[in-house]
Amino acid sequence: MSDAILLQDVVKTYRSGTLEVNALRGVSFAVGSGDFVAIMGPSGSGKSTLMNLIGCLDRPSSGLYRLDGVDVSLLDDNALAAIRLRKLGFVFQGFNLLPRTDALKNVALPLFYAGVPSRERERMAAAALSGVGLGGRGRHKPTELSGGEQQRVAIARALVNDPAVLLADEPTGNLDSQTSEEILALFGQLNASGRTIVMVTHDPEIARHARRTIRLKDGLVVADEVAGPRLAMPRSAY
């Protein structure tokens, strides 16, 4: 099985004035294709930084990052945008839908940037919405949808370009526990159908839904364990 994500000695240093902050101090791990990984850690542990790096919103200061076989540590901004567009799907805590745009158009947005013709966009976006159980809600604006529905729209948008990795940053942080369960169940279904998922959370209850948990502390990986009852999962070597 190929690695969807491969990180080797990834270091990220922020400089503010004369002060240097080592957010990540040499992180190495791999995520196999089809895996479902939770990244946990207290605030300040570097998980947001790691999320931004994996999400190709930022570049490591040193080290290697391969996403779906492509070394992205040295790419320029435009190439990173293209990687985000084709290989990554983002799901955020705050949903981050465009407020004045209906669900269908929100889902179709990545297709617009990918240059897919308008008719085809509509068709694919409608299919993606159906895939998350929102088939009839395409014409609703985000403000007309519940939090769980909004997050489903966000998931549909993340998946519409068929990315190699679905990245979720506290995806249930703004949802009540029942809706959280529904969203996590959806993640479980997506993973069962082969989707690679990386999820950042601080909540062990949420992390339990993943097959594997990577714990960060002070910019280093301190634990990497297979959690939960579903042990039979592919592990990748690095």
Add this chain to the structure above:
Amino acid sequence: MIAGFFAEACGVLSGNKMRSFLTVLGLIIGVAAVIAIQILGKGMSGAVGGVLGSLNDHSFFLFPNSRQADFTKASITYKDIERTKELFPNIVAAIPAGNVERLVTSGHEHARLGITADSDISFAAVPFIFGRDLSREEVDDSAHVCVITNDAWKRLFPDGRDPVGESLRVGERRYVILGVHDKPTQGIIPVSFGGDVSIPYTTYEREYLRSRPLFAARFVVADASKLADTEIAVIAFFKSAKQGRADYQTFDRKSFSTSVDAIFGVLTAVVALIGAVSLLVAGIGIMNIMLVSVTERTREIGIRKAIGATSSQVLAQFFIEALLLSLVGCGIGLALGLIAGFAINRFALIAISGVVSPVPWLQSVAIAVAFATIVTLVFGTYPAFRAARLNPIEALRYE
């Protein structure tokens, strides 16, 4: 892709109609004002041309210089103006300018009308309703013929029949009517002498002038390019005829046009200045609102970038929004300016001059397009650049 950006920009701008409208209001007013003034300028040029249309390029007037103490010493005699034809070969006709009021009768109808000296080269370039103008032979033979204005025709021939071939009686004289023409428009500067019955100037001299002094004369030249030289020579001749004790001046279409052109040059410069100022003000308004828009939508920009929009795609989005604002503003301004300019032309200038100046469509559209382009490029680029340069991580964190 570009069409998609336009569709999206339409959505954004129409979702905020009031703000969009206020943003482009400055541009609307500026463009409308410039286009209206521009049409007005063209219309006024045309109006002046129309007024002077009754004075052609082949003729000039001579009259006593108004800035001399004793005006009466400068009176012009018919003999002197006849002499100029022999002295200056360029002069083909020397016509006493004059207008005498006489009772004119035709059958049972009669009216007091002005009788004017004229030649075969028509004083006024106006169309004939019936018949024709005077001919060279009739002028040379001092024939008793005339052409009349449509005003005179209406008064003397109320039944509206074609009067060509009939004759008018003035005192004991009869004049055969050769034609009926439109009365030349008086315009802003009345150049015509307002006679309703034009007869050959040779006949006029014999019947009404005798040896009385004239007030002014009109000269018709063969070679229009030597008009200025001929004018100088004629002035010199008349001055020497009075032993230098009187002064004269001339008036022709070209010298008048030159001074009018100078006035319009100033007007054009003022319009250009107004244009530049309104462009600046409108542009700053658009830039301001675009910057506000970029700040307000920082999070949106972050989302778009996280999803995979490149910086140039974000740039294009905001640039096209600015472009659309400019286009809408300039489009509305163009329409309003055309309507205003057209209305002024129609109801003011044409009424005065009788000249229909063509509306400069092409130039108006060019002005509007130039405004839109400049405003977008100068004032839309920076906000779009700011949007494109945003760091997606920070933009996503923006509340």
